[in-house]
Amino acid sequence: MRILIDCLGSDLGFEEIIKGSLLALKEKSFTPVFYGKEEEIEKYLKNDNFSKIDYEIVDCTDEILNTDSPTIAIRRKKDSSMVKALKDLKNPENDGLISLGSTGALLAGATLIVGRIDGISRASLTSIIPGTKSKTIILDIGANVEVGEELLYEFYIMAKAYAISLGIENPTFQILNIGTEKGKGPDYLNRLYERLEKEEDGFRGFIESKDVLNTDTDVIITGGFAGNVLIKSIEGTAKTLMGLLKNAAYSNLKSKIGGLLLKDSLIEIKNMLDYKKYGSAPLLGSKKPVFKAHGRSDSTAVKNGILNLISFIEKDTIGNIEKIIEVKKNE
Amino acid sequence: MRILIDCLGSDLGFEEIIKGSLLALKEKSFTPVFYGKEEEIEKYLKNDNFSKIDYEIVDCTDEILNTDSPTIAIRRKKDSSMVKALKDLKNPENDGLISLGSTGALLAGATLIVGRIDGISRASLTSIIPGTKSKTIILDIGANVEVGEELLYEFYIMAKAYAISLGIENPTFQILNIGTEKGKGPDYLNRLYERLEKEEDGFRGFIESKDVLNTDTDVIITGGFAGNVLIKSIEGTAKTLMGLLKNAAYSNLKSKIGGLLLKDSLIEIKNMLDYKKYGSAPLLGSKKPVFKAHGRSDSTAVKNGILNLISFIEKDTIGNIEKIIEVKKNE
Numbered sequence: 001m002r003i004l005i006d007c008l009g010s011d012l013g014f015e016e017i018i019k020g021s022l023l024a025l026k027e028k029s030f031t032p033v034f035y036g037k038e039e040e041i042e043k044y045l046k047n048d049n050f051s052k053i054d055y056e057i058v059d060c061t062d063e064i065l066n067t068d069s070p071t072i073a074i075r076r077k078k079d080s081s082m083v084k085a086l087k088d089l090k091n092p093e094n095d096g097l098i099s100l101g102s103t104g105a106l107l108a109g110a111t112l113i114v115g116r117i118d119g120i121s122r123a124s125l126t127s128i129i130p131g132t133k134s135k136t137i138i139l140d141i142g143a144n145v146e147v148g149e150e151l152l153y154e155f156y157i158m159a160k161a162y163a164i165s166l167g168i169e170n171p172t173f174q175i176l177n178i179g180t181e182k183g184k185g186p187d188y189l190n191r192l193y194e195r196l197e198k199e200e201d202g203f204r205g206f207i208e209s210k211d212v213l214n215t216d217t218d219v220i221i222t223g224g225f226a227g228n229v230l231i232k233s234i235e236g237t238a239k240t241l242m243g244l245l246k247n248a249a250y251s252n253l254k255s256k257i258g259g260l261l262l263k264d265s266l267i268e269i270k271n272m273l274d275y276k277k278y279g280s281a282p283l284l285g286s287k288k289p290v291f292k293a294h295g296r297s298d299s300t301a302v303k304n305g306i307l308n309l310i311s312f313i314e315k316d317t318i319g320n321i322e323k324i325i326e327v328k329k330n331e
Numbered sequence: 332m333r334i335l336i337d338c339l340g341s342d343l344g345f346e347e348i349i350k351g352s353l354l355a356l357k358e359k360s361f362t363p364v365f366y367g368k369e370e371e372i373e374k375y376l377k378n379d380n381f382s383k384i385d386y387e388i389v390d391c392t393d394e395i396l397n398t399d400s401p402t403i404a405i406r407r408k409k410d411s412s413m414v415k416a417l418k419d420l421k422n423p424e425n426d427g428l429i430s431l432g433s434t435g436a437l438l439a440g441a442t443l444i445v446g447r448i449d450g451i452s453r454a455s456l457t458s459i460i461p462g463t464k465s466k467t468i469i470l471d472i473g474a475n476v477e478v479g480e481e482l483l484y485e486f487y488i489m490a491k492a493y494a495i496s497l498g499i500e501n502p503t504f505q506i507l508n509i510g511t512e513k514g515k516g517p518d519y520l521n522r523l524y525e526r527l528e529k530e531e532d533g534f535r536g537f538i539e540s541k542d543v544l545n546t547d548t549d550v551i552i553t554g555g556f557a558g559n560v561l562i563k564s565i566e567g568t569a570k571t572l573m574g575l576l577k578n579a580a581y582s583n584l585k586s587k588i589g590g591l592l593l594k595d596s597l598i599e600i601k602n603m604l605d606y607k608k609y610g611s612a613p614l615l616g617s618k619k620p621v622f623k624a625h626g627r628s629d630s631t632a633v634k635n636g637i638l639n640l641i642s643f644i645e646k647d648t649i650g651n652i653e654k655i656i657e658v659k660k661n662e
Contacts, residue, residue: 069514132571142509145517178473178559183400186476186556209560210567225517226560228509229540233561236541237568240463241600245576248596255596261589265579269572 002094003306007036008063008081009101011295017100018044020302025053028310035060035081060084070104074112082106086113089288096289096309103292107143110286117318119325120154123285126162127231130272133216137163140224141231147223149188153195158284159219161320165312168218170202176222177206242270280305282312289313332644333425334637338367339394339412340432342626348431349375351633356384359641366391366412391415401435405443413437417444420619427620427640434623438474441617448649450656451485454616458562461603464547468494471555472562478554480519484526489615490550492651496643499549504531505538507553573601611636613643620644
């Protein structure tokens with residue numbers, strides 16, 4: 001299996017990406033193809049006694065930045081690591097791509113260079129929200145800010161295949177809305193509700209944002225704007241609360257002792273709510289596997305990202321999306 | 332000043348509403364006009380030695396329920412306390428109305444019976460989010476799920492007048508978006524950005540949901556869907572975290588002691604984040620003052636709601652909205 005690894009775009013430097021790849025290679029066998037500055041990468045690999053492992057480097061002289069306009073960067077920065085890797089991904093011998101770079105550019109590139117699955121009109125972004133009962137896949141989280149019934153229905157199809165690839169046999173679904181009763185919220189969500197009610201045994205109706213952390217539903221379908229607001233407000237509220245607690249625990253001796261005694265539990269809660277630790281997610285809708293990892297991913301997060309990508313490939317998630325689309329078409 | 336008080340629709344019973352009105356009367360002089368079951372209210376008032384105070388009761392035989400379809404209920408339940416009060420509000424001698432009943436019905440009624448301010452196309456719902464630096468007005472939080480540039484611009488005008496009525500002399504504004512850079516998110520938000528950048532000195536650009544609790548901006552403008560997702564996910568995350576902390580603090584003796592020592596701080600944080608304690612908010616856009624209080628409001632919350640309504644009237648907030656619209660029209 002050949003995995004294309006974009007070595008530019010990390011906030012922590014390319015070394016974390018190489019280190020993460022080495023860690024992944026200890027658990028799974030694959031051929032990493034590194035896209036980045038060849039000289040630097042070679043030098044680093046030599047120091048790390050990487051010579052025993054089969055790898056390739058594609059030298060890239062340019063880099064797509066987070067400040068670049070996504071579509072323009074994809075069209076013009078032809079020597080960037082991201083564009084080169086996306087182009088090579090089209091070659092049948094290459095199986096998947098992971099990048100820590102600009103989300104917008106990667107999305108634009110997956111659409112413009114790699115192409116979309118037949119029957120899917122937009123690529124979309126997912127995230128996994130940790131919760132008290134189970135993890136929940138959220139789709140979309142920001143790629144598609146203007147949505148309607150059809151697009152959300154496509155998200156449902158893709159999320160279904162993705163959930164199955166994560167080992168969830170009969171995934172359950174809810175639609176994010178501003179109330180749980182049928183009839184609430186925009187019409188297109190109610191039309192989607194009726195459709196899923198008929199077609200999907202695992203459909204459980206609407207969910208409000210306040211219940212997302214306490215649900216055991218596997219997938220929440222939403223537009224990219226609301227999905228983005230949702231995951232970032234969970235992140236922000238958790239961070240704010242933890243900060244307030246920390247301050248409170250330093251306010252006087254009594255609470256200082258209290259804070260120390262509770263410290264382990266606090267760290268546990270903080271880790272539980274850190275959705276970034278899942279670190280990577282597929283760009284669903286791309287014709288070939290493309291994973292986006294967080295720019296701040298350390299080597300462990302990169303390792304997990306690569307292993308998730310490999311599992312996504314092994315479970316033929318894209319083939320499964322195509323199969324579901326085929327079945328729906330004939331219904 | 333005559334304040335119309337809808338006595339039905341409380342989750343805690345009409346007594347809390349009467350009690351709250353009595354508390355408000357201790358701080359401000361006004362004539363309460365109670366809409367509800369006359370016999371019950373009279374009986375309760377007699378027990379409470381209310382006879383010294385000038386009040387009126389309008390007997391109502393019907394009640395609008397949260398499960399009713401808002402528009403249908405407003406059209407058909409002509410003997411409900413909410414419909415009767417909304418009709419009477421049109422009478423110039425009456426100054427404002429407060430209700431704990433169905434938000435949807437109150438919104439529909441404010442539009443269909445009371446009417447909208449000239450130049451405002453939709454009534455909208457606000458909430459105040461507590462934060463670590465200051466309170467923030469959020470508009471809209473669920474009344475208008477489908478929005479565009481014009482509607483959000485109206486929200487801005489109404490929020491400006493409302494902020495001033497709350498004593499904020501030169502309010503600052505941000506637009507909720509999925510990124511802070513210009514160009515991010517939907518086009519209509521970027522058009523609004525450009526407009527506010529030109530017209531409003533207090534405009535500070537986009538804000539992401541993760542920063543809402545830590546901003547010192549006075550007003551956040553957003554569509555009703557995202558606004559609703561935002562406030563409910565802050566509520567849900569805070570509740571979940573507090574629950575986890577409580578569980579953690581009971582898990583073993585060490586953390587039990589820790590939890591006890593930190594208890595006061597935890598309660599303080601919980602109260603700080605409880606946006607429901609602000610309890611009431613105006614339906615902005617209505618031609619006359621209509622306040623919605625939470626169905627679970629206790630007497631203190633009802634008291635605060637009435638006092639906020641009176642301040643809204645005294646500061647002529649609706650007149651100020653009309654003035655701003657006039658100025659914008661002539662620009």
